Amino acid sequence: MKSMKKLVSLALCTAMLGSTIPGMNIAAAETTGKTEFWNDKMANTDQSKLDQMQESIKDLSGIDVELIAYPDTASYQTAMQQSIRTEDAPGLFTWWSGSQLETLVKEGLVEDMTDFWDEYVIPNGVSADVADSLTFDGKIYGVPYSIIYNTIIYNKDIFNQYGLEEPQTFDEFLTVCQTLLDNGVTPIALKSDSWAGFIWFQAMLAAYDPALYEGVCDGSIAYTDEKVVEVMNQWKDMLDKGYFSAPMTNVDMAKSVATGSVAMELEPNYEATTIVNDYGLDSKEDLGTFVLPSVDGAKKIVFYEIAPLCVSSTSKDKDAAIEALKSWFTKENQTVFTDITGFLCSSQVTVDNECVNQMVAYTTDSDNYSMMLRYYENTPSDVRDVALDELMKFELGDAGVDEVLSTIQTKADEVFAK
Secondary structure, three states: OHHHOEEEEEEEEOOOOOOOOOOOOOOHHHOOOEEEEEEOOOOOOOHHHHHHHHHHHHHHEEEEEEEEEOOOHHHHHHHHHHHOOOOOOOOEEEOOOOHHHHHHHHOOOEOOOHHHHHHHHHHHOOOHHHHHHHEEOOEEOOEEEEEEEEEEEEEHHHHHHOOOOOOOOHHHHHHHHHHHHHOOOEEEOOEOOOOOOHHHHHHHHHHHOHHHHHHHHHOOOOOOOHHHHHHHHHHHHHHHHOOEOOOEOHHHHHHHHHHOOEEEEEEEHHHHHHHHHHHOOOOOOOEEEEOOOOOOOOOEEEEEEEEEEEEEOOOOOHHHHHHHHOOOOOHHHHHHHHHHHOOOOOOOOOOOOHHHHHHHHHHOOOOOEEEEEOHHHHOOHHHHHHHHHHHHHHHOOOOOHHHHHHHHHHHHHHHHOO
8 A cells, every 4th residue: 555655754733732622532642642644635745845844843743643645536535445434544634525525424434623613723714614615414524624715816907908996896897898808808718628617607606696506506496597597698698798718728828817818817826826927927016816796796705615634533543633633724834834735725824926815815804705615516516517518518609508507407306306
């Protein structure tokens, strides 16, 4: 098994050792003092970076954590399947949100971390909203390993050239798009990946009504509902008017926004880093970000994707794993984690890219923004896979509103009826 692994020994901070969370057996004296942390996220991370992480937190450590990074998802899932029900399971491991995490919850294989959130996660700058994606039957089963936020990234020079400001209403957003188009600038870059059709589908639904989006995801509202049809027709009108580019690759999207041939893209925070690094833009002067406004003036929705970090219920090192997690979200540890991985999960940490910092700032402004798990993980995979194909056909003009929604609903009827 070790031939498939890259082993790195590291120690995680435990700044709050000795505290006890109600309902959890986490007294430091009862732990083994060590645990393994399995993942498929860091296999390509340079060894010097991992050494830097170890050195930066060594003085604060109370638990030795052996980081075991698998080279690919398939080998990782196989290893987890073989060990997750035994005492040799890793104390800590990364997983996937949605139905894949729910399966482990139903089988009693991951620890309830509900109280842990109140004491160690939220106070350290992580939005309470993201806990919803890890919650089943009112209990939270994990903490974020990484969180990726999706907002609109735009070229400030192009906006300034045509006297445009960040739109505060949906009508203002449409006006921005039309003004750009009238001046020969494509308003929005559209991604060409086959899975990416849901990006603007979820954004449009939530802009009209977040409950509409949630209802479609959980099967309580049909894809053929008249409100969904209305949203799709609005999207179609935007496509027909030329508000979106022809689908393009990530590389071409970044270049187009950087050079100003396209003004905006709805993308994750790391794309703002790519644009700045690859094209020499100033993240404060040349690049900006905003969240798509709601139609009725309600809170704006920031979509996110999350990789859960879980504690194995069967592991002999379970208590040590919980002790190690106590310091995972401290500013000291998250600063090092962000420097190494590029993931910015905590509002306590800032990076050189001001555009990225602004994206994270939205997540803690609960008066004006709400967080929602993206469509990809928020609905059953069997429905999602059909929807992705149909929505891409729609974006390409190869299928109409009624045809697309009817096809997806046929699959939804089958899946949600089970």
